[in-house]
Amino acid sequence: MTKHTETEVKLYVTDLASVAKRLEALGAVLIAPRVFERNVRYENADHTLTPRHIVLRLRQDTRARLTYKEPPTEIIDLDIPARFEAEVEVSDFETMELILHKLGFFPHVVYEKYRTTYHLGDLEIVLDEMPYGNFIEIEGEADAIRVGIDQLALIDATRYRANYLRLFDYVRRNLNLTFEHLTFANFEGISVPQTAFEPPLGA
Numbered sequence: 001m002t003k004h005t006e007t008e009v010k011l012y013v014t015d016l017a018s019v020a021k022r023l024e025a026l027g028a029v030l031i032a033p034r035v036f037e038r039n040v041r042y043e044n045a046d047h048t049l050t051p052r053h054i055v056l057r058l059r060q061d062t063r064a065r066l067t068y069k070e071p072p073t074e075i076i077d078l079d080i081p082a083r084f085e086a087e088v089e090v091s092d093f094e095t096m097e098l099i100l101h102k103l104g105f106f107p108h109v110v111y112e113k114y115r116t117t118y119h120l121g122d123l124e125i126v127l128d129e130m131p132y133g134n135f136i137e138i139e140g141e142a143d144a145i146r147v148g149i150d151q152l153a154l155i156d157a158t159r160y161r162a163n164y165l166r167l168f169d170y171v172r173r174n175l176n177l178t179f180e181h182l183t184f185a186n187f188e189g190i191s192v193p194q195t196a197f198e199p200p201l202g203a
Contacts, residue, residue, distance in 0.1 A: 006085040008139035011157040016127045016134050022152050023118050032117040037061045043108040064093040080142045111182035123148045131187035173200040
């Protein structure tokens with residue numbers, strides 16, 4: 001039976017290469033070498049998904065996947081959010097786009113990343129190169145995540161509960177950016193300080 005719960009933490013890390021070296025020293029297994037991802041986040045006609053923190057996403061990397069996520073809940077003692085997630089692989093990205101369109105959903109925002117995926121014990125650890133900075137996501141059971149953070153010497157790394165698109169919204173507002181999509185082309189030549197990931201006043 002598929003487990004439809006995602007429990008993970010997101011950490012801001014400037015030097016992904018040093019984290020990769022720690023992972024290799026710990027015996028982590030490289031599951032997927034660095035690969036480019038294109039993600040399309042969808043909305044409905046009434047634009048009610050994003051305000052309710054519901055994610056409907058179509059992703060293309062080495063395969064195509066459709067993902068649905070509900071708003072996160074929080075494991076209080078560890079401050080590690082968990083949320084319902086269901087994902088299915090689809091055989092044809094363009095046909096899935098057409099089906100979503102026919103069902104009344106439309107592309108809301110496109111976002112890109114380069115992702116490298118490791119397994120360390122029961123943890124999945126991904127190194128994400130985003131257009132605005134580098135992050136690590138650690139997914140697994142909450143206790144194992146806490147151990148993994150310690151093993152990787154990331155205790156002092158800043159944790160973010162916001163997803164990449166919410167962080168994108170903060171960055172746009174803090175840096176007065178006007179483009180709508182989180183792409184490498186849009187961020188070319190733009191320096192993003194870590195302070196830009198903080199919620200703007202009034203957010």
